[in-house]
Amino acid sequence: MSEPLRIALAGLGTVGGGVIRLIEANADLIARRAGRPIVITTVSARNRQKDRGFEVSRYAWEDDMVILGERPDVDVVVELVGGADGPALALARTTFEAGKALVTANKAMIAHHGVELATKAEAAKVALKFEAAVAGGIPVIKGLKEGVAANEIARVYGILNGTCNYILSTMEDTGRDFADVLAEAQAKGYAEADPTFDIDGIDAAHKLSILSSIAFGTAVDFAPVAATGIRRVLAADIAQADALGYYIRLIGMAETEVDAAGNRRLFQRVHPHLVHRDHPLAHVDGATNAVVAEGNFVGRLLFQGAGAGDGPTASAVVADLIDIARGDIGAPFSIPVAELDHAAPADVGHRTGKAYIRFNVADRPGVLAEITAAMRDAGVSIESLIQKGGADNAPVMVSMVTHEGPESAISEALRLLDGSPVLAEPPLVMHILGE
Amino acid sequence: MSEPLRIALAGLGTVGGGVIRLIEANADLIARRAGRPIVITTVSARNRQKDRGFEVSRYAWEDDMVILGERPDVDVVVELVGGADGPALALARTTFEAGKALVTANKAMIAHHGVELATKAEAAKVALKFEAAVAGGIPVIKGLKEGVAANEIARVYGILNGTCNYILSTMEDTGRDFADVLAEAQAKGYAEADPTFDIDGIDAAHKLSILSSIAFGTAVDFAPVAATGIRRVLAADIAQADALGYYIRLIGMAETEVDAAGNRRLFQRVHPHLVHRDHPLAHVDGATNAVVAEGNFVGRLLFQGAGAGDGPTASAVVADLIDIARGDIGAPFSIPVAELDHAAPADVGHRTGKAYIRFNVADRPGVLAEITAAMRDAGVSIESLIQKGGADNAPVMVSMVTHEGPESAISEALRLLDGSPVLAEPPLVMHILGE
Structure with missing residues (x-):
């Protein structure tokens, strides 16, 4: 069995506790599957004294989490602090500068700074992994x-x-x-x-x-x-x-x-x-x-x-650690960051589909005529429509499902109705996902 | 970009055709994700002349598929011949002897000879991968x-x-x-x-x-x-x-x-x-x-x-090839074959659960009494029971769902009823999977 993979854990909230419990409970099995033990050497969080319901005194404590990656007893930093910027981002940057790998559950940070961080990880030839950032325990x-x-x-x-x-x-x-x-x-x-x-x-x-x-x-x-x-x-x-x-x-x-x-x-x-x-x-x-x-x-x-919870999220974090222990330092976004395409956002106007539209309207004559006229004028074809009466004077609900058609037509219909006194509130549009 | 990963394809049926089409259609994308091109150099099948509806003349042809792994222009053999033994197994063995990796969709061969083949692959320090053998395209x-x-x-x-x-x-x-x-x-x-x-x-x-x-x-x-x-x-x-x-x-x-x-x-x-x-x-x-x-x-x-089909199965085969191109030669069964546990089969008698039991019985008085007496004597507790009459003299269907209980009790009840003239055919038992 090779040398242990040594982990520093930044953030000791629910997920941090889950990672500690998982690594302790399944240590033998993890070592067999990873080909070597995975051990937590160091932890860090804002408040050392806080009662967390789990024991952290067996690990080294680091007051300044941003320097975790610089410690000689750390191979991989696990960032569970959260937030797109702030300490999480500072920690990620220093970790790559120190040539260490980073595993994170931080979706906001990857969504906002994923390209920068992947660039740094690739330059340092270390792993950046974030399985836990999307859909919890699902790989x-x-x-x-x-x-x-x-x-x-x-x-x-x-x-x-x-x-x-x-x-x-x-x-x-x-x-x-x-x-x-x-x-x-x-x-x-x-x-x-x-x-x-x-x-x-x-x-x-x-x-x-x-x-x-x-x-x-x-x-x-x-x-x-x-x-x-x-x-x-x-x-x-x-x-x-x-x-x-x-x-x-x-x-x-x-x-x-x-x-x-x-x-x-x-x-x-x-x-x-x-x-x-x-x-x-x-x-x-x-x-x-x-x-x-x-x-x-x-x-x-x-x-x-x-999709969430300490156990499933910890499962995803430790799966990333096992991959790293096995030697996998593949590109964070599957292909090297320099080859990623910078695609412009698509226009939505020409998208087509079926939609559900619901109106809350005043209960008075002519309302349905006004709504359906706007649909006709905008070229929205109605597949089914239901009007449901409310109690005296309460707004009435009119809901419809459109035939397949351009989203732009629906926007145009709503524009035609915009400001109409018959609408008690803005209409709600939901798209339809077929079989 | 590194050297191409060179593939020999054994078996040119539906899945073989799918692999060829996939590797041709998605070649650029595969090369970017794998870090290098994946190219088919050599193919082999029983009958060279057969009209397959796809072109194989651009690849070298090997008459003796068992020696595909020995060719100097081959890094990985893809076995799509099928069958637990015979040419598929011979090919797998010679491939590992030649120090080459094997990718296979052959569930029968892995089910019967998985331990032997994994042992040989690990000894040769090459990959044995079989994603396509289970559940088609699902990874x-x-x-x-x-x-x-x-x-x-x-x-x-x-x-x-x-x-x-x-x-x-x-x-x-x-x-x-x-x-x-x-x-x-x-x-x-x-x-x-x-x-x-x-x-x-x-x-x-x-x-x-x-x-x-x-x-x-x-x-x-x-x-x-x-x-x-x-x-x-x-x-x-x-x-x-x-x-x-x-x-x-x-x-x-x-x-x-x-x-x-x-x-x-x-x-x-x-x-x-x-x-x-x-x-x-x-x-x-x-x-x-x-x-x-x-x-x-x-x-x-x-x-x-x-779970099947040429496209999904080819997707799984090529995913394995991409892993190999990226350098992944992990243990075929996740942990080294020498560490696999040789667990004995479990007894099923003490398993507990709910079950559905259906009897086709003669339509005569006392049948239900005989069945329910056997259930009582064997200790099977019935949650619900429906008897449905057939047409004149046709067998009648009696179906029941049991309460949670030992499977052995159901076996005992069926043993008590075994050979009973009221049964038109042996009862059918299905287990129940809850929410």
């Missing part, structure tokens, strides 16, 4: 980088935020409304006190930008990801979708297309979708994540599992 | 070897035969009977003219023995895998299962247990199961495969995709 980064490496990937999409999926599937099961389920999820610890990153799709957008970079060989580019969350989804939308044969899921979707000038462009969007009940993502419930990749030879592949 | 071998490498795996199971799943889900959708759907599948080319290996669970058993070896670090051991196929599943069973909230799927299941003497034992079984509709495997339709692995930190992971 989807490995799946894309290696499992489907022979394929041109047409599309990668999935359920990338467990909190949103928990809320949507609980709304589905119980008929309760968003705010109510969110409050319960917060009380149970499934949702953060400030749930903005999850609920508004930012967390999913971080993960999507990482997935699309690996799938398409493009430089990771978070800024253009259009993200809409689930705040405006009503229990009534879920009931309506169900009646039509769909489940509502927050889907991150990325694909490439070629524009009129022959340049490849990158489409990336996080948006609530109606998912056809025969699509495998329709049955992904609770805090589970799932990613679909469509390759030109492999067809449609699905990876599904726990 | 589940990689998922188990690397993706969940940090975990102790408690259980690995799944839908491992696309033909069976196609037949079962078509029976489900159409209400038609087994023989009818099988005949159609054969006419369409989804099932072999001699479907025995698929229909009787042998193919799934080959794959299961490979998965369990990698998941549990045990020497691959095909002989003890108990395999029952789907020939006896009736449309009426499917309807009955549906009424109870289950779908019928052929499941290969493997887990380890510790016996009374403290030794680890290996349970491996292929059997039709009733799968609860909230379990992700319930919604796997058509020729799709899916594998679930349950790890002690990652929880339940699902890998799903096309």
Whole structure:
């Protein structure tokens, strides 16, 4: 058996505790699979004294986490501090300067600084790995980088935020409304006190930008990801979708297309979708994540599992460590960073598809005529429409599913209706994912 | 860019053609991801003259495929001949003797000779890879070897035969009977003219023995895998299962247990199961495969995709080649073959679970009393029971779901009923997979 791989752990929160527990519990098995032991030598966190419910006194303590990579007793730094910038980014940079490898669960940092960090890791000929940054314990980064490496990937999409999926599937099961389920999820610890990153799709957008970079060989580019969350989804939308044969899921979707000038462009969007009940993502419930990749030879592949939590995230972190112990220092984004394509964001106007549109309108004569006239004038063809009456004077819900058509037509219809006194609030559009 | 990785292809059937098409179509992308080009230099098959619908004249032809590995223009041999023994096995042996790597899609050969071949590959310090041998294009071998490498795996199971799943889900959708759907599948080319290996669970058993070896670090051991196929599943069973909230799927299941003497034992079984509709495997339709692995930190992971076909299988073959091009020659079964555990097969008698039992019985008084008395005497507790009358004098179907209990009690009940004149045919038992 070779020399141990020596780990420094920065950040001793939930995931850090999980990594410590995993490395201790499965030490023998890890050593056999990795070909050598993986041992934590040093830890660092903001507060040394904090009671964490697990023992860290057996490891060396480093007050200044940014210098962890410079220690002679460290081969790999595991960054579990979080945040796109700040100490996490400083630590990543010093780690590569010291010629050490970095494993991180930090999706925000990779989404914002992935190209810079991969450049530094490649220059230092060390590994930068971030399996835990996307979809928790699911080995989807490995799946894309290696499992489907022979394929041109047409599309990668999935359920990338467990909190949103928990809320949507609980709304589905119980008929309760968003705010109510969110409050319960917060009380149970499934949702953060400030749930903005999850609920508004930012967390999913971080993960999507990482997935699309690996799938398409493009430089990771978070800024253009259009993200809409689930705040405006009503229990009534879920009931309506169900009646039509769909489940509502927050889907991150990325694909490439070629524009009129022959340049490849990158489409990336996080948006609530109606998912056809025969699509495998329709049955992904609770805090589970799932990613679909469509390759030109492999067809449609699905990876599904726990998207968060200390155990699954630790599983992904230690899988990266085992790869490093085995000698794998492959390019962080599958191909060398200098060869990544800097594809411009795609226009969405010419995209086509089916959509669900829901209006909350005043209950007065002529409302339906005004809405349907706008659809007609914009060239939106309606497949089905349901108007549901509210109680006296309460707004009425009009929901429709369109035929396949350009998204630009829907935008135009909504523009025609914009400011109309019949609308009690802006309409909600959700895209439809077929079988 | 480094030197090309030079491939010899043995076997030019459907999958061989897929590998050629894939390597030609995606050559640039493969070279970027692998860090060097992957080129086919030499091909071999039984009949040089056969019209295959694709061009092989650009490659060197080798009449004696067994010596492919000895050619100086070959770095890796891809074996797509099939069969547990014969030319495939001879080729594998000579390839390792020549110090060359082998990639194969041959589940039968790995199930029967995996330990011998891995020993030879490790001695020669070359790769032996077989991603395509299990679940077609799904990177589940990689998922188990690397993706969940940090975990102790408690259980690995799944839908491992696309033909069976196609037949079962078509029976489900159409209400038609087994023989009818099988005949159609054969006419369409989804099932072999001699479907025995698929229909009787042998193919799934080959794959299961490979998965369990990698998941549990045990020497691959095909002989003890108990395999029952789907020939006896009736449309009426499917309807009955549906009424109870289950779908019928052929499941290969493997887990380890510790016996009374403290030794680890290996349970491996292929059997039709009733799968609860909230379990992700319930919604796997058509020729799709899916594998679930349950790890002690990652929880339940699902890998799903096309289980067969030239494109998906070629995708897995070339993924292995890309790994080799990148320098990965890790142990074929994840840990070195000398360290694999030779676990004895588990007894099934003390296993517990719920089961579905269906009897076809003569329509005469006292039949139900005789069956239920046998259940009582054997200690089988019945959760629900339905008797469905047939037409005049036709056998009557009695189906039941048991409470959780030992499998040995069910065997004992069937033994008590064995030879009873009330049974028109032997009862059919299916195990139940919960949520």
